[in-house]
Amino acid sequence: MSFYGQSLSYSGTDLFNISTATFAKSVTIFSEESSPTGLAFGDSGTKFYTVGSAGDHVIQHNLSVAYDLSTINEIDSYFNVEAQETAPQDITFNNTGSKMYITGDSGNDITEYSLSTNWDVSSATFNSTFDFEAAVFAFDALPDPNNAQRPNGMTFNDDGFKMYITDRNKDNVYEFDLSSAYDISTTSAVENVLDISGQELNARSVVFNNDGSEMYITGNSGDDINIYTFSSGNEYDLSDATFSSNHSISAQETAPQGMVFNNDGSKYYIIGSNGDDVDEYDLSTNYDFSSESYIGSYIIQSFETLPQDILFNNNGTKMYVVGDSQNKINQHSLSSPYDISTAVIDISYNITSQESQPRGMVFNNDGSKFYITGTNGDEVNEYLLSEPYKLESMVTHLGAFDISLDENNSSSIAFNNDGTLLFILGNTGNDVTVYTLSSGYDLTGIASGPTGTFSVSAQDTAPLGMTFNNDGTSLYVIGNSGNDINEYSLNSAYDLLSVAPTFVQNISVSSEDDLPTGIIFNDTGSKFFISGNRGNDINEYYTLKYNEISASNNGTIDNTNSLIITLTDDTFFASSGTFSDTEVTISNVPEGLTAVLTLNSNTEAELTFTGKANSHIDSDEVVANLSFTFTDAAFTTSNAVDVKGAVGYNDILGFDYIECSETEIVYNGGWTGGSNAGVPDNTDSSLGIRVQGDITITANTNCDCLNVESGQTLTIADGVELTVVNALELDGDLRLLGSAQLMQTHTNTKNASGSGNLYKDVTGTLSNVFQTGYWTSPVTTDGLTYNIAGVLKDGTTPLAATGTPSDIIFSADLDGDDGTSPITLSTRWLSKFINSGAWTTQIDESSELFSPGEGFSKKSTGAVSGQNYTFVGRPNDGDYEHTIDAFGSGTWSLLGNPYPSPIDIDIFTTENSTAITGTIYFYEAGNDTDHYNSNYLGGYASRVAGVGNSASSLGDGTGLKVPGQYVGVGQGFFVEASGTGGTINFNNNTQRAFNTPNVFFSKNQSKENTSNIPILRIGFEFLYNEEIYHRPVSVAFRGLTNNFDKGFEAEMWDYKSTDMALAIKESDLPFSITGIEDFNDSIMIPLKVQTDATREVTFKIDEILNLSTNVFLYDTLTQVYYNITTEKVVVNLDLGVYNNRFFITFKETVLNTEDNKLNEVSIVNKNKQLLIFSNDLLDEVLIYNILGQKVTDVKNPKSLSEIKINTASFQKGIYIVKVKNLIGSFTKKIIIN
Secondary structure: OOEOOEEOEEOOOOOOOHHHOEEEEEEEOEEEOOOEEEEEEEOOOOEEEEEEOOOOEEEEEEEOOOOOHHHEEEEEEEEEOOOOOOOEEEEEEOOOOOEEEEEEOOOOEEEEEEEOOOOOHHHEEEEEEEOHHHHHHHHOOOOOOOOOOOEEEEEEOOOOOEEEEEEOOOOEEEEEEEOOOOOHHHEEEEEEEEEOOOOOOOEEEEEEOOOOOEEEEEEOOOOEEEEEEOOOOOOOOHHHOEEEEEEEOOOOOOOEEEEEEOOOOOEEEEEEOOOOEEEEEEEOOOOOHHHEEEEEEEEOEEEOOOEEEEEEOOOOOEEEEEEOOOOEEEEEEEOOOOOHHHEEEEEEEEOOOOOOOEEEEEEOOOOOEEEEEEOOOOEEEEEEEOOOOOOOOOEEEEEEEEOOOOOOOEEEEEEOOOOOEEEEEEOOOOEEEEEEOOOOOOHHHHHHOOOEEEEOOOOOOOEEEEEEOOOOOEEEEEEOOOOEEEEEEOOOOOOOOOOOOEEEEEEEOOOOOOOEEEEEEOOOOOEEEEEEOOOOEEEEEEOOOOOEEOEEEOOOEOOOOOEEEEOOOOOEOOOOOEOOOOOEEEEOOOOOEEEEEEEEEOOEEEEEEEEOOOOOOOOEEEEEEEEEEEOHHHEOOOOHHHOOOOOOOOEEEEEEOOOOOOOEEEEOOOEEOEOEOEEOOOOOOOOEEEEOOOEEEOOOEEEOEEEEOOOOEEEEOOOOEEEEOOOEEEOOEEEEOOOOEEEEOOOOOOOEEOOOOEEEEEEOOOOOOOOEEEEOOOEEOOOOOEOHHHHEEEOOOOOOOOOOOEEOEEEOOOOOEOOOOOOEEEHHHOEEOOOEOOOEOOOOOOOOOEOOOEOEEEEOOOOOOOOEEEEEEEEOOOOEEEEEOOOOOOOEEEEEOOOOOOEEHHHHHHHOOOOEEEEEEEEEOOOOOOOOHHHOOOEEEEEEOOEEEOOOEEOOOOOOOOOOOEEOOOEEEEEEEOOOOEEEEEOHHHEOOOOOOOEOOOOOOOOOOOOOOOEEEEEEEEEEOOEEEEEEEEEEEOOOOOOOOOOOOEEOOOOOOOEEEEOOOOOOOOEEEEEEOOOOOOOOEEEEEEEOOOEEEEEEEEEEEOOOOOOEEEEOOOOEEEEOOOOOEEEEEOOEEEOOOEEEEOOOOOOOOOOOEEOOEEEEEEOOEEEEEEOOOEEEEEEEEOOOOEEEEEEOOOOOOEEEEEOOOOOOEEEEEEEEEOOOEEEEEEEEO
């Protein structure tokens, strides 16, 4: 990029120092038009205009697609009509855009403007007015002087010799002749009048179709469009008008103000004050409202002409301006934090019902509440936000707190840093009133009266705005009497009363705004911002001075095209010819480069770079905020602060980076320079590789950097690993066949660039169109983001060294199809789930953008053996960050492996342990038979560090995939936010070469045990629709506690109505994985079991790893221990929840014989009779068979101490007797022969 100027910055500590302030820029404040009245198109539909009675501005927008309001851009231009009309109602233009016309209520006239630049309202100048009221008064036979006319809608006929105006007072349409086309100064008397009161009692707009055979009137009374027709030959003649029909628009707008068609009548637009917006409609038959389809609505923008205060959210990405002209808070988004030139209006929130003269605004410390003070109510209004700092969320007015006894002309409001002190600036006493609050932001303390006041009247008798620095040791007050900022030093933080603050200085802002109203700093104090009424704008200042000096450069910044800095009016001093760190600091240099500034002469310095940049997304990368910071020692005669241009400005520079090692292995029809007879291999990690022809690498290769030149293709054979230590310059193509993988091992930011593509096959394992899988992409479409259609291609024919995979057909049909060529995917099931609590469904395959590492869900094409796909795009590499809000706010994200090689998921979870719970969830589809998610048969496999657990399934559990340590290319997975949330980071440290086929996580993949952790996998089964339902859980013995240990337990997301899970102390949640203490045979592992019907369930051991022991299932109800080490056990359960009945143990407790005395209870089994004796009165005896089925239940209403039960009908076998008496319950096993 060409570079024409660079500025320098002074190294002094100037944060919050207003004495060094330099004006940077000003921006006009946009708002929503609260009373929109008129609209028009121009310049062949590429410009759109609105006018409103609240803002008194004509607003001009550009449309990137003619007549398509969805392509509307920010305000392009504007013109204030207040000098001629303070209540504008409608706007129209002549046919060339050289004239503009405004109707209005304040003068009851029509105003004509000339535009020196056609269709550009900023070039408008006043021409003349047409007195509509006088014309109508003269026309009426019996005029009523008290019935003033109110012109509203206006239009011309097709040649501009006739003008039509609606009068909403008399509900008439008036027709006028013009002797000169579109010149309202040549208007004659009223030619015709049409009474429309039978159809509309509050007439607004008037428009015609293209040939004048139909006229359309909208109004605020009927909320409809009234259609009038003209006979052939009498077009545009109101004397021939006949009412035809009307068409309701009340579904979208109940207070229509204006109407316009596009150029051919295939669209129409309604502007209205009910939603303060424009509604766009499509007509499949031109001018035929019966063919209407509603498209959408668009908010109308205007300007805030009386900004009173300004503030930001906690990170400078939102700006809020309090306005008095429309009594609104205008919220803007800033794409660059605290850079007001990047502000875009989000929403305007109206506070008129609480305060009609707002002055000051402040948030609490977390943005969940805001507070407004003003001069009308003399109170502080408190509001609650359902989402912090978002006015578009639910806003609740909590109440108003009266301060009129202390200040009846408040102008600004502030809190200390914990909300226990409230400060009100006011004009009554020209002072700051201080309230002490019993708890942070609790305004009930206002009722107790102020703690004291601090007067600023000595410096300003009309104070309007105030703010503190970050630690509360400085106070800044801005006002109208001096048009300046007054700075005060406080003896202790936020204390205005114990010791009176000391006045430090005042700084004038009158050259930018001589009616300043508010002041705020950015978060560091390097900038401050002033709102004001003179320019009706926001002014931005730097607390560091910013001036430019002469500098030139003939191209991009690298070691051959250096930056030259020229100094005038002084000379440089550098002790060794090269500036030292004590003379200059150059900041924001890209990582890996070192900046060197040397003297060419005593007035010229040259900037060069050494080293090699870690990242070069483009060969001429744009790098923001390269800054020079000089000290006094850099100059010969003057101090740095006195040298013109030695105090500075941040700018943008371009860098050409060193692309590769100077020692290269080159392919150009043959290899030269490699260790293996010229061919590169694993020993060449210090060398670069340059590819200048098509070639395939067939052995594992390691290089410092790789450059594939434009038009060339490097193919990596199946099973081969390519490792690039540093830069990857891909101007040609890189193809990874089969299980071939690309790894980059440098740290930090991306180091891959170029316009070429990486090709990589990944095979999905789904086998029918109803099944769902989670995916992500190892490539992007542009080096930064990806869309699904842009990167995912038809891989039915596996990738080869040549050939181009076809674009996939994306269809809105329910089902994908592998039988089409190319294959078809359904867009109905494309979804994402990013930092949210719900899916974003039916996303657009082309316009929905994903950052690297973000995943998506899709359904299969139905290919029975699995569908192969080819990813095509710029390879992902380096660090990628994703934000996840604290649990309950963001909660979950569907992410995935962003790299073209597997990642070590255990390293990933360990590095991100602060932001996420530590569990990774993989969805495994079942054999689904329809698209209803309630019928989905799949489940979630899970993994914590070192331990995986397969998903539930239909079948006996054999062949299930236990998630291993590595996650393959393209694989998506869920993470869950921790209690704090935070930043999730992917980096090259997680990349691993792991030579496996590139198939998705699925059944029938070999299990992988990569640790020595003893693991017990327990299975649970029951019969579901004639198939076996299998649920596995895993217990890891790893020296932890038996309570919840973050990062080692996996919550079970899909615990079903009949199911088994692991239980953890002090948690009611079901778990699929638990990590507990080291193994000993006295451990008891609690299980959670539930069933939605009486049924037999099975317990079994799926697998025992790194452990040799017997395993028992203990049933506390029957007190039976079942050895399930090698045999499964079947138990009959009634409908219910069994959270404390079943345990896994590792030794068996022997049951007593039949005639032993148990806790003073004797049970004797003889002569086909069971005799139960107790020293205490018996309540009940229950008998179960060995399956847990209840055989009999004998109650003892007479409360005897002996019960006899006949066992003659009992089958031979083992039974469990449960006896209840006053002491408790006791269980005993018996045998009946």
